[in-house]
Amino acid sequence: MTAMKERSQSVWMDVEVAPEAEPLSQDTDVEIVVVGSGIAGLSIAYELAEKGVSVLVIDRGEIAGGMTSRTTAHLAPICDDSLAELVSKRGRDAARAFQASQAAAVDRIESIVARHEIDCEFRRLDGILFLAPTDEETVLDDEVKAAAHIAVDVMRGSGLPLQGLHATPYLRYPEQATFHPLKYLRALCDVISAKGGRLHPRSAVEEIEETEDGVTVRAANGISVTARHAVVATNSPIHARYAYHTKQAPYRTYAMAFEIERGLVNDALYWDTLDPYHYVRLTGGSDGNDLLIVGGEDHKTGEDDNAVERFAALETWVKTLVPKLGRETHRWSGQVMDTLDFGAYIGLDADSKRVYVTTGDSGQGITHGVVASLIIPKLIADEQSEYAAIYDPSRTPAKRFGAFVGENLTAVSNLAQYVMPSEITSVDELKQGEGAILRDGLSKIAAYRADSGEVVKVSAVCTHLGCHVKWNSFEQCWDCPCHGSHFAPDGTVLNGPAVKPLPPA
Numbered sequence: 001m002t003a004m005k006e007r008s009q010s011v012w013m014d015v016e017v018a019p020e021a022e023p024l025s026q027d028t029d030v031e032i033v034v035v036g037s038g039i040a041g042l043s044i045a046y047e048l049a050e051k052g053v054s055v056l057v058i059d060r061g062e063i064a065g066g067m068t069s070r071t072t073a074h075l076a077p078i079c080d081d082s083l084a085e086l087v088s089k090r091g092r093d094a095a096r097a098f099q100a101s102q103a104a105a106v107d108r109i110e111s112i113v114a115r116h117e118i119d120c121e122f123r124r125l126d127g128i129l130f131l132a133p134t135d136e137e138t139v140l141d142d143e144v145k146a147a148a149h150i151a152v153d154v155m156r157g158s159g160l161p162l163q164g165l166h167a168t169p170y171l172r173y174p175e176q177a178t179f180h181p182l183k184y185l186r187a188l189c190d191v192i193s194a195k196g197g198r199l200h201p202r203s204a205v206e207e208i209e210e211t212e213d214g215v216t217v218r219a220a221n222g223i224s225v226t227a228r229h230a231v232v233a234t235n236s237p238i239h240a241r242y243a244y245h246t247k248q249a250p251y252r253t254y255a256m257a258f259e260i261e262r263g264l265v266n267d268a269l270y271w272d273t274l275d276p277y278h279y280v281r282l283t284g285g286s287d288g289n290d291l292l293i294v295g296g297e298d299h300k301t302g303e304d305d306n307a308v309e310r311f312a313a314l315e316t317w318v319k320t321l322v323p324k325l326g327r328e329t330h331r332w333s334g335q336v337m338d339t340l341d342f343g344a345y346i347g348l349d350a351d352s353k354r355v356y357v358t359t360g361d362s363g364q365g366i367t368h369g370v371v372a373s374l375i376i377p378k379l380i381a382d383e384q385s386e387y388a389a390i391y392d393p394s395r396t397p398a399k400r401f402g403a404f405v406g407e408n409l410t411a412v413s414n415l416a417q418y419v420m421p422s423e424i425t426s427v428d429e430l431k432q433g434e435g436a437i438l439r440d441g442l443s444k445i446a447a448y449r450a451d452s453g454e455v456v457k458v459s460a461v462c463t464h465l466g467c468h469v470k471w472n473s474f475e476q477c478w479d480c481p482c483h484g485s486h487f488a489p490d491g492t493v494l495n496g497p498a499v500k501p502l503p504p505a
């Protein structure tokens with residue numbers, strides 16, 4: 001096997017969530033099988049286990065090793081695409097219900113933390129939205145108006161204790177929150193296990209089959225789990241070929257952490273009014289320091305391969321606000337699935353009686369994952385959920401038809417790759433650690449040169465729905481621009497919806 005470079009590491013990843021859990025090793029029967037062990041899958045499994053339901057969680061990678069381990073963990077009920085946009089796209093009633101559900105998710109985390117005395121740095125703090133220098137103050141006026149329409153508390157102010165912002169207008173949203181996501185999920189896994197729930201990492205699922213009286217989930221190693229119901233919490237759904245993928249689009253997003261003297265910046269969640277916005281938050285560091293996390297610079301997956309410039313832009317932006325930053329400790333990236341109306345798709349699959357789904361995190365994936373845990377266990381138990389209607393997975397947002405077409409243009413324009421010239425004409429052009437697309441007759445090959453000099457060649461055609469992958473030099477992987485699959489240089493699936501590796505070329 002070719003030695004691959006390490007992928008980037010976030011600030012949380014030194015915490016192991018369920019190190020003792022073992023891959024699925026024999027056919028099993030259970031009441032509910034949850035595919036995917038991020039914040040969504042584990043929160044749902046926790047609620048089910050607490051109700052005494054027998055639950056099994058299965059994951060392709062390590063437990064909680066997906067996008068949740070790459071988050072920056074703002075627990076901000078405030079729609080991060082702006083309240084004015086939310087009200088305009090969804091109307092006042094749905095927007096109010098959306099905000100209430102997001103706030104309920106944060107309340108639920110808080111109550112679970114209190115109940116199990118979880119040491120995960122959970123705390124309530126202010127969210128501060130400040131005016132970007134290029135924006136007009138009317139942006140904030142619109143937010144205040146929208147907040148009033150949907151009963152969100154907001155206070156207006158001007159002047160923040162950050163360099164260059166001494167007279168900047170801002171909005172303050174109280175009762176936001178933050179935490180250490182992996183410390184929290186480690187505790188949830190302890191509860192799930194203590195209640196008899198099972199956790200199986202390193203067990204990729206390839207197929208979910210619904211029958212008259214149950215569901216069969218088949219892992220790549222040939223082992224099956226049969227259950228009464230399945231919940232697909234794989235971030236990007238692995239089972240429905242088209243249903244969700246035409247209503248959401250993958251965006252790559254970047255984050256960095258720097259040491260900062262404790263107390264230099266007030267503990268709050270800060271973000272600006274740009275689109276995509278920049279944001280800042282703090283987390284505990286060592287030796288009397290904190291870590292300041294900065295993030296943003298999002299772009300559509302696969303559309304750019306310039307992480308170095310994006311990190312440089314983030315660093316310049318944050319050092320303008322906080323010039324006395326210490327050394328950089330981490331830089332990493334991840335992916336979010338943006339939906340057309342900012343809400344996730346959560347509930348029973350259309351045309352299904354037994355398969356539930358949660359997807360479409362929209363940059364609020366932590367709170368959306370917990371919202372899913374407030375909805376899906378209730379639906380499974382045939383109970384009403386007050387939030388189910390606004391997250392209905394079968395909805396197609398009428399007011400965003402233009403965006404709907406736009407997001408699908410990625411898949412359409414990607415078809416042109418079949419006839420476009422290749423990026424290189426020979427693997428001799430590849431330097432160590434580089435990947436590029438090469439033409440071989442009618443087909444395209446994704447070629448990568450390892451540090452050892454060895455060249456690995458796999459098909460460039462994504463095994464999900466046939467788009468062409470793009471090289472990501474920062475994460476050293478192949479990204480599919482259409483629906484967000486990621487593959488290692490040797491073709492191994494790193495992120496769905498693909499379930500099959502890129503075959504050797």
Ligand SMILES: Cc1cc2nc3c(=O)[nH]c(=O)nc-3n(C[C@H](O)[C@H](O)[C@H](O)COP(=O)(O)OP(=O)(O)OC[C@H]3O[C@@H](n4cnc5c(N)ncnc54)[C@H](O)[C@@H]3O)c2cc1C
Binds near residue numbers: 065233363369
């Ligand atoms: C840099 C960054 C910053 C962010 N900041 C915030 C923030 O401040 N606030 C916020 O709310 N959200 C934020 N988000 C979004 C949020 O972190 C994610 O949306 C959320 O963690 C996703 O959770 P999840 O459970 O849906 O997915 P994941 O955590 O990705 O879990 C899905 C799991 O499914 C597994 N899986 C996939 N396919 C298969 C298969 N075939 N078989 C078995 N298992 C499979 C994966 O291995 C994975 O473990 C951020 C995201 C990023 C990348």
Ligand code: FES
Binds near residue numbers: 462464485496498
């Ligand atoms: S992720 Fe759908 S075609 Fe690649």
